[in-house]
Structures are given as C-alpha cells and as structure tokens.
Amino acid sequence: MRSNYRDIRARNDSAWLIPNDGTRTNHQLRADMRRYADDDEVDLVVVGAGAGGGVLTQRLARAGWRVVCLDAGPFWNPDTDWVSDERGAHTLYWTEPRQIGGTDPVPLGSNNSGRGVGGSMVHYAGYTPRFHPSDFRMLSTDGVGADWPIHYADLKPFYEAIEQELPVAGQDWPWGDPHTYPHHAHPVSGNGDIFLRGAKAAGIEARVGPVAIPNGRFGNRPHCIYRGFCLQGCKVNAKASPLITHIPDALAHGAEIRADSMVTRVVVDDRTGMVTGVNYVHAGREHHQRARAVAICGYSIETPRLLLLSATDRYPHGLGNDHDQVGRYLMVQGAPQTAGRFDDEIRMYKAPPPEVSSEQFYETDPSQPYKRGWSIQTVSPLPITWAEHVTAQGHWGAPLREYMRDYVHWATLGALCEYLPQAANRVTLADEKDRHGLPVAHFSYSQCDNDRQLTKAATASMETILKAAGATEVMTIDRYAHLVGGARMAGRAQDGVVDAAHRVFDVPNLYVVDGSTLPTQGSANPALTIMALAARAADRLIRLGRRGLPEQQTAAMS
Numbered sequence: 001m002r003s004n005y006r007d008i009r010a011r012n013d014s015a016w017l018i019p020n021d022g023t024r025t026n027h028q029l030r031a032d033m034r035r036y037a038d039d040d041e042v043d044l045v046v047v048g049a050g051a052g053g054g055v056l057t058q059r060l061a062r063a064g065w066r067v068v069c070l071d072a073g074p075f076w077n078p079d080t081d082w083v084s085d086e087r088g089a090h091t092l093y094w095t096e097p098r099q100i101g102g103t104d105p106v107p108l109g110s111n112n113s114g115r116g117v118g119g120s121m122v123h124y125a126g127y128t129p130r131f132h133p134s135d136f137r138m139l140s141t142d143g144v145g146a147d148w149p150i151h152y153a154d155l156k157p158f159y160e161a162i163e164q165e166l167p168v169a170g171q172d173w174p175w176g177d178p179h180t181y182p183h184h185a186h187p188v189s190g191n192g193d194i195f196l197r198g199a200k201a202a203g204i205e206a207r208v209g210p211v212a213i214p215n216g217r218f219g220n221r222p223h224c225i226y227r228g229f230c231l232q233g234c235k236v237n238a239k240a241s242p243l244i245t246h247i248p249d250a251l252a253h254g255a256e257i258r259a260d261s262m263v264t265r266v267v268v269d270d271r272t273g274m275v276t277g278v279n280y281v282h283a284g285r286e287h288h289q290r291a292r293a294v295a296i297c298g299y300s301i302e303t304p305r306l307l308l309l310s311a312t313d314r315y316p317h318g319l320g321n322d323h324d325q326v327g328r329y330l331m332v333q334g335a336p337q338t339a340g341r342f343d344d345e346i347r348m349y350k351a352p353p354p355e356v357s358s359e360q361f362y363e364t365d366p367s368q369p370y371k372r373g374w375s376i377q378t379v380s381p382l383p384i385t386w387a388e389h390v391t392a393q394g395h396w397g398a399p400l401r402e403y404m405r406d407y408v409h410w411a412t413l414g415a416l417c418e419y420l421p422q423a424a425n426r427v428t429l430a431d432e433k434d435r436h437g438l439p440v441a442h443f444s445y446s447q448c449d450n451d452r453q454l455t456k457a458a459t460a461s462m463e464t465i466l467k468a469a470g471a472t473e474v475m476t477i478d479r480y481a482h483l484v485g486g487a488r489m490a491g492r493a494q495d496g497v498v499d500a501a502h503r504v505f506d507v508p509n510l511y512v513v514d515g516s517t518l519p520t521q522g523s524a525n526p527a528l529t530i531m532a533l534a535a536r537a538a539d540r541l542i543r544l545g546r547r548g549l550p551e552q553q554t555a556a557m558s
C-alpha cells in the first residue's frame with residue numbers, strides 16, 4: 001500500500017501544518033485556537049489527548065463538531081520541553097500516585113503511561129503492527145479470552161487510513177492479514193542486524209518494521225536522523241504521535257485543546273440518566289464544561305478510575321458498572337527482555353529502538369500446551385535502562401560497573417507475550433487520596449499458568465536467536481509492557497462496559513475511545529489499533545450527525 005498524499009491531506013493535513021523552518025511547533029495555530037467558555041454547551045468533550053482522544057478530536061472537529069479536548073498534562077513544545085536525555089525525559093510519565101497489588105504486581109510509570117497532549121505515544125517506542133484477524137475471534141478459535149463484537153474486516157480500512165497518516169514504514173508484512181506499508185523499511189543498525197542474522201541462522205523469519213517513522217520527508221516532518229531518543233519524545237518530529245499527527249489538524253478545524261486540565265468527574269443528570277458535561281481542575285480551580293456528549297480517552301487505569309469516580313444515586317457503582325465490569329479484564333503484555341554479548345561493537349543506542357520484529361510465534365501452536373503466542377522486537381535500551389536490565393539480574397557494585405563499561409558490545413531483544421484477559425485483574429478505587437482529594441486507582445494483577453508458559457517459551461526463542469547470531473553470553477529479565485482493557489467492548493452489557501460503537505452501556509451519550517476498550521491484546525503493540533478504533537468510532541458518530549446528539553443514538557448504535 002503506497003500513499004497518495006492528496007488523499008491523506010483531504011482527511012488530515014497535520015504534517016503540512018507543522019512549520020518547515022526548523023522549528024517543531026506551529027505557534028500561530030495554537031495562538032489562534034478556538035476557545036469555548038465553560039458554559040458553552042459543546043457537542044463533545046474528549047477526556048485525554050492521546051492515541052484515542054487525539055484521533056477522535058481531529059476527526060470530529062474536521063466534520064464540524066464543536067469539540068473541547070481536556071488533558072491533565074501539558075501542551076508539549078518539543079523545542080523547549082524535551083531533552084535528548086534519559087533522565088531528563090521523566091516528566092513525560094504519569095507519576096500521580098497509584099496502588100498495585102495481586103500476586104504479580106505491575107509497576108506503573110515510565111513503561112506504561114504518559115501525560116499531556118499526545119498521550120503515551122509522545123514517548124512510546126514507535127512500533128505500529130496491526131492485530132491479527134484471529135485476535136478478534138480468540139474465544140471461538142482458541143477457547144480462551146474473548147471474542148470482540150467487531151471483526152478484523154471492520155477495522156481494516158481504518159488501519160490503512162492511520163498507517164498512511166502516521167505514516168508507517170516497513171517491509172511487506174507476511175503475518176496475520178498480509179499487507180504492505182506506505183513507506184519503505186528503514187536501514188537497520190547493529191542491533192537490528194544481529195536480530196536479522198540470528199533469526200535467519202535459527203530458521204525464524206524476521207522483518208524490518210513496522211515503525212511509525214517516515215522514511216523520507218512527510219509533509220513538513222523531516223526524515224528520521226536515527227539518534228535513538230524515541231522514548232524520550234522525538235525532538236525532530238520524525239516519530240509519530242498525536243501531538244504532530246492529529247492535533248494540528250484538529251486545531252485548524254476549530255477544536256479546543258485545553259491542557260493542564262484534570263477531569264475529576266463526568267457529570268450526569270440522574271433524572272434523564274444522560275451526561276451533561278465534566279468537572280475538571282485547572283490551575284487549582286474547579287470548573288465545569290457543559291457538553292452534549294463525553295468521550296473518555298484516559299487509558300487503561302485512569303478511564304476505569306474516572307468511570308468509578310463518577311458514581312451517582314442513579315449509577316451507585318459508577319458509570320457503565322451496573323454489571324460490575326468496570327476495571328475488569330485489564331491486560332498487560334509479558335515483556336521479557338534478553339540481551340546478548342558480542343565481541344564486535346554493536347552500539348545499540350545508534351538508531352531508533354524500534355527496528356526489526358517477528359510475528360512467527362504470534363498464533364497458537366497446536367503442538368504446545370499453551371494458547372496464543374508472542375512477538376519479538378529489537379528494544380535497544382539506553383544506558384539507564386541498560387543499568388536496570390543488569391541490576392534486575394542481581395548484579396551490583398563492581399560487576400554492574402563492568403557490564404556498564406561493556407555496554408557497546410550488547411544487543412537486546414524484547415518479546416511481547418499475549419497474557420490472557422482475566423476478570424480479577426482489575427482497577428478499583430483505593431482508600432488513599434490524590435492531591436485533588438480523589439481516591440487513587442488500585443490495580444491488582446496476577447498471572448495465570450498460560451502466561452508463565454508463554455514467557456518461558458518466548459525467552460527461549462530470543463536466546464536461540466542471539467546465540468545463533470554468535471552471542472557469547474545472554475542475560476534475560478522479566479518485564480511488563482503496555483496496558484489495555486478495563487472498560488472492554490462487548491456484545492452485551494453483562495460482558496463489558498461499551499458496545500461495538502464505544503458507547504457506554506446504559507449511558508446513551510457517554511463513550512470510551514481508548515486502549516481500555518480492547519477485549520484482547522494479541523502480541524502486537526496497541527497504539528495503531530487504538531487509533532484505528534478511534535477513527536472507526538468517529539466515523540460512526542459523524543454518520544449519526546452532531547445534530548442527532550443524543551436523541552438519535554439509541555436507534556443508530558444498536
């Protein structure tokens with residue numbers, strides 16, 4: 001699939017709205033941004049300007065909807081806010097207090113959350129694979145997990161549209177639904193080369209991509225300069241995130257992006273059961289924004305938390321929670337990471353961390369006792385993350401120093417294992433309060449036996465690849481990556497929180513359009529799927545028409 005830029009610009013001009021004078025931000029666009037008063041009843045309030053919220057805002061603004069998007073974090077300026085430094089990038093993470101529990105607690109922070117306009121994609125790695133068709137039918141075909149209320153074919157046109165808008169670069173893709181990418185694959189570094197060589201020697205297929213980094217200029221966005229700081233916020237605007245791929249076009253079409261605005265409650269009129277707006281805190285003061293509809297896009301922890309925080313007399317257990325589904329089936333991928341030592345210098349920092357991947361082990365292998373599978377990708381930790389890898393293996397003091405001095409000789413791969421959705425893995429409200437006086441989220445997580453078997457098998461496959469490439473020593477650690485679920489999409493209210501159109505069951509003008517709606521997670525990184533879902537949700541809302549809010553929804557969404 002190669003791109004026609006005229007078609008892309010007809011639906012999203014963002015890459016051409018960025019200045020081409022070496023600066024990274026269209027300050028004029030931000031200064032001219034349309035502003036609504038709190039008591040203006042806008043068509044839609046979007047909570048969160050990340051992967052889901054950014055796309056939804058852009059699509060609806062372009063269709064003429066009056067949209068205000070509130071984000072708890074800042075409106076980033078890559079020129080002044082971001083630094084090419086691992087430690088200096090810590091401001092990008094969501095570090096508000098949260099509690100974790102269960103038998104396998106998931107640390108929350110740098111590796112699975114973001115804040116501010118652009119959301120977590122501001123510091124995501126940049127891999128953008130599609131889910132496989134089997135992901136949408138897992139319960140029927142594999143007997144585990146859940147079936148989605150939509151099929152892969154429903155999402156395919158939106159995958160293609162978003163792949164063009166980011167745009168995605170990669171080799172022709174043989175796995176899942178085989179497809180091509182709009183941009184050719186990037187050249188690879190030492191780490192990518194090790195993966196390709198080792199995989200070939202081990203009889204495993206690996207391919208370059210798919211990454212949301214243009215190969216060449218895209219609009220006024222420059223070619224990647226391969227300096228390796230993708231996870232610190234790409235200062236050159238090469239790596240895609242909603243901040244540059246969708247927000248500029250949203251602003252140009254009249255959306256207001258209100259940053260530093262933490263939504264504390266979705267407000268409901270108990271007489272009608274309808275949402276009337278949101279309460280939010282900006283600069284220490286509480287505000288209320290009126291709206292005809294609200295879409296929550298705060299990601300897998302904050303979205304269920306906000307649904308629970310918005311309980312009323314009519315919805316005493318929280319919005320969408322009549323069947324005790326809010327917060328449940330929250331998933332995280334098992335992400336073991338294996339490093340291999342080579343006599344040659346690899347210098348894995350000298351390229352974007354996302355380069356090469358394999359989905360050979362993605363599907364259930366009937367000869368194995370476990371269901372579903374994993375993918376493998378280059379990860380290329382920078383020095384602080386490399387120190388975390390080494391210390392996680394128990395090395396400290398002199399041995400740690402030796403491994404750090406030896407950094408340039410190591411290559412690193414990561415797996416994404418498809419841990420299964422389980423009802424008990426969930427977000428609830430804790431007794432502890434945050435600085436706004438609101439209960440913080442408690443996230444309980446426990447692995448099942450299938451999860452542990454997958455981690456073991458995935459680790460063995462990475463060690464095989466690195467040894468086949470000539471590694472003289474391998475070092476593996478266990479990690480988690482990505483969060484999805486917690487407000488999942490389902491065919492019936494008894495099984496989930498939103499329907500196939502992302503509308504919250506029982507609350508006709510409330511939507512959830514983010515990663516929390518995913519019923520299963522595959523072994524794919526989730527951002528592309530979240531953006532495609534948001535583009536699809538927007539498409540359905542646009543077809544309803546803003547004048548139809550909210551009366552027409554009941555009929556059209558069923």
Ligand SMILES: Cc1cc2nc3c(=O)[nH]c(=O)nc-3n(C[C@H](O)[C@H](O)[C@H](O)COP(=O)(O)OP(=O)(O)OC[C@H]3O[C@@H](n4cnc5c(N)ncnc54)[C@H](O)[C@@H]3O)c2cc1C
Pocket residue numbers: 047048049050051052053070071072073110111112113114115116117118119120121123124125126127128129231261262263264297298299300302303306354482483513514515516525526527528530
């Ligand atoms: C280090 C890292 C690497 C990653 N690498 C990849 C990768 O290579 N490929 C991939 O596909 N995915 C990757 N991801 C995951 C990906 O970024 C997320 O899955 C995706 O961004 C989630 O989209 P979302 O819309 O659900 O939430 P987000 O993009 O996180 O957006 C949520 C937004 O909501 C805001 N918000 C939350 N609560 C409130 C509130 N109450 N009021 C106002 N605003 C609120 C937040 O500030 C945030 O901006 C990575 C993530 C991290 C952290």
